[in-house]
Amino acid sequence: MRDTTGTLNRFDRQLWKKFWKLAKPYWFSEQKWKARRLLLNLVVLTVLVNGINVGISFIFRNIDTSLARFPNTGDSSTFWRLIALYAGLLVIATPIVVLFDFVREKLGLHWREWLTNRFLERYLYNRAYYQINLDAKIDNPDQRIADDVRAFSRTSLSFLLVILSSVITLISFTGVLLSISVALSMTLIAYAIVGTVITAWLGRRLIGINFNQLKREADFRYGLVHVRDNAEAIAFYQGEVAELAQLRKRFGDALRNFDLLIRWERNLGFFTSSYNFLVRALPYLVVAPIYFAGQTDFGAITQAAIAFDQIFRALSLVISQFEVLTAFAAGVNRLGSFAEAVEPTALAQRKSTTITTTKDEQLALDRVTLLTPNYQRTLVNNLSLKLNLGEGLAIVGHSGSGKSSLLRAIAGLWNTGLGHIARPVLGEMLFLPQRPYMVLGSLRDQLLYPHRDCSSDEAQLNRVLEQVNLAELPERVGGFDVELDWANTLSLGEQQRLAFARLLLAQPRYAILDEATSALDLDNEQHLYQQLQEMKIAFISVGHRMSLLQYHHYVLKLEGNTHWQLLLAQTYDAA
Template sequence: MSSATYQPITSINMGPPRHVEESESSSTDMERLALDCLFVRRFRRLAGIVLSNAGAALVMVVLLLLSVAYEVIVYQLGLTTSQFYVVLGKKHWWGFLNQTAFCLGLIALVAFVKSGKQYVSSTVTVQWRQLLTKRLQELYFSGKVHYRVNVVETGIDNPDQRITQDVDRLCQVLCDIVPTLLISPFTIAYYSYQSFSVAGYIGPLAVFVYFIISTLVSKLLITRVVPRVYELEKQEGRFRYKHAQVRANSESVAFLDGEFAELDSTEDHLVELVKAQQSVYNRQLPLNLGVYFTDYAGSILSFLIIAVPLFTGAYDDISTADLSGIISKNTFVSMYLISCFSKLVDLSSGISTVAGNTHRISVLLERMEAINEEDNLMEKIKQANKPSKDDDSDASDEAAPQFVLKNVSYGSPYDDNIFAEGLTLELRPPRSVFVTGPSNSGKTSLLRILKGLWTPLSGSVTREFRGSLFLPQVAWFGSGSLRSQLYYPYAPPKTTPHEEGEIWRLVELAELGHLLKRSGGLDSSLQPMWYESLSPGERQRLSFLRVLCQRPKMALLDEATSALDEDTQVKLYRECRKLGITTVTIGHHACLEPLHEATLELHGAARGGTWTLKERDQTPNGDSTVVENAQS
């Protein structure tokens, strides 16, 4: 027996600070979310993602053209009222018929343009959602970003909701308000000129003053609503996630008689949700009060405007019929000018929703981009420091170490527990290693270090992923056929009749022939959530079949057979040895230990992060060799 003592190294390959990040949704941070320069910058960024697509930009141009056409037709239709006053006042029969026919034509045209505008707006919504979601998903599944934002970091709540529900709501509201925002400056300028031509400078000036006051009030009130919308979206996500948890673990809850506990928990989430929802409505009350006052007050402003030139004698020399037409035209122009401003004020609620969702989506986007940049930088550093291969080396790729840990210390990123100190380990074919130890001793965490999901506190890790396959503790299955499950995440290869027979042999070896009959064969499409009907043992056997079908050089297995009986476990592992698959196994079952050449026992934080590595002599009566670290 030989031993080696290692001193902890704390100056090499240091990981990130070990603490739980403060939630971004604290009250102080939430109050900073408003209609400010940060919102403008974030909105421009999201708009740039969408409009960089030529097709989306073209459809947006079509939407704007239809919006302009709609405004032109509405203007012509609005003037028909004043013309009716004139022809009716003069009792002009043919003029009345012509005006009626012209008006009916405009009505048909405006109906066609408005319906087309709404259809194109819906199409824009779909395109925007697709482009934004695609960009977010590309970042989300880039490297291990999804793992970082969901598991390692706690600063971003409900990333799934931000990618799905928040993007959808943002795009729907945006497509309703963007045409109005872009067209309004032109319509306001045109109707201001028309108002000036009828009522003088009093007309547009009165409307401008009226709008400026209402806008300032709305801006103040919107700023108070935005952070509450942000908080509401967060609570909606938490409430939905709680129910999704219960759905996914319904059988466990039933076995544990946990219905009353889950009811209490969901009630607590509901209380927080309705509190956030009521808070939004409380803040929207004064906002809506200002919006509706602006809408209804504008209805009499047009008459106040025309009253000034009328009572000062500007129209004394005009006939009654023509005066009726002028008053009608002024009423329409002033009312529509006020309507243009009122539409902008009415957008307050929509803008608050846009602002809240823009901040939520942008926070996730910015963090994922930062993680991606960090990973790319680390990869460049790793490649720069990677030693060049010795051209004269006779070592084959098969014998080259796949994972090398040198003086590695690692622990949980959520607390100060150190699972292992100064761990030095080489994992290479054909040497299989059995990793064991008490619960919470860092066995699964070791796989996280090997996979690169966690960063060690000190030491160095060399990883060669080619030819390796990881099986997590919780079996995961996606959509598609049974064949696609066996080769996940890769596309199933084309097989010869001999290879097809081998797959069926392995399926029978794993005692899953009944699953093939139930699903209709290897290539039949499976129903959504099909795997929920599988027992834990069936899930583990199906997951283990990935190793046997894909045949990596090395399989790293995290208690991948814990739900199986010993005979089945031994049978599957012996098949791995037969196929030349080296296994690194995390487990507790003693029946698996003899099937490995070495055993690594982790003692955990309770024993100071010590560990024992025992090499198994392959001769029948040979002694084992032990390498054990010690604290100095």
């Protein structure tokens, strides 16, 4: 059965390919020897655990046989000697089992650390996070990095060890079972094979449902985070009813899918429960006639039950782990899709569009035609301009005419269209959006972002804050090293002035300002632009205020129908 999730409905080649592509790099990475050493320790511990289980089966066989013979022999010493042997075996087995769990968790921890760092590097490499958000094909990348990576590393290791343990168990107990009854061995194998086939057929639908459940749970969580991040705006709009409706919708989607999930698990449970109940009686049904015929001792029934249970669990791996397996398959698909999206080659293919960019000392646009990323709308047609150091360009136009989009093209975020852009390296350009980005960290981090490794003493930081009329800020918040929720601590006007402080510290050759003073009064705006002019850098501003024009040499007017005009600021007529 295949639905909208396509190949998710069973473990096909594509899913296994994604799994191997995710798993392989760690075992051949710079940490491969540590990983392989821990895995070897787990293999040794697994062999020891199975050897202990085999020993326990013989001990309990002899215990039951001694109890059965006691009425005739009156000998209880054999029973107590075997109990003492079992107690000694437990003393040895306990640290082995504990160490097995510890080493498994330790290896899972190392694997998660390596895989998470790998995804973080690729997620932030070459602005992959921006492209993914723009394409909107990969939902909730935060969940995939935080939750799916953790589940992948732990569950992959658990399945590997379960499979390894199952193989060792088969080898260890098959001989035990064959020595008791060949018929019992054949019955067990046939029973396990039939059960596995039926379970796989009944449960294949669960993979797609689990995939959808992960997505809908993440969507609901994102809705809650969205309300938290936009609490003030929602309060101003009194949008509680609308927000409650969208949260209930997302939660309802998750609940409906979960209801479907538990109904399918119920259907699978009808078979697996009866399957597991029946297996408890099978060894007795097969071995009892042999015992009644006097062909084996009483303890053989107990040992047969133990061996049967161990081999049955090994052969019924798909049945016992199916629910976990379906959730794991959904996670592998989500993580595999994310890994493909952040591959450098995939990013290069997405970026192989027609606006070319080269590095130059000055910023110049040569016959640039800019389209939206989906190619559905042309914003600017055949635009050419050049901006020298010390000059300022103001971009004006109606809302939706492409002002901010042109800045994205200059920054290299959008490149759908035609033409060529020459610009300095991005490290020599600083972009100030209307709502500045407030990093997670201290006031010092805010000022030095994105170059946190830069060394600036507090005297210099105080001087820069004074230049943007925020001299009292360090004392107000408790110093440069106090970490606060800056987006909610500072007003938008203070955030915009803090962004200007970053600019003054960074001293770029070019500054790009997108409504960067929209929340400031005219006096503060004038003060900040005077600071820019004194720096002798080139800057481009997007804004609607006529007051901005006096600080710029040129005005680029976007007329909204792909047409544009480039004028001297003193000759520009807003009408």
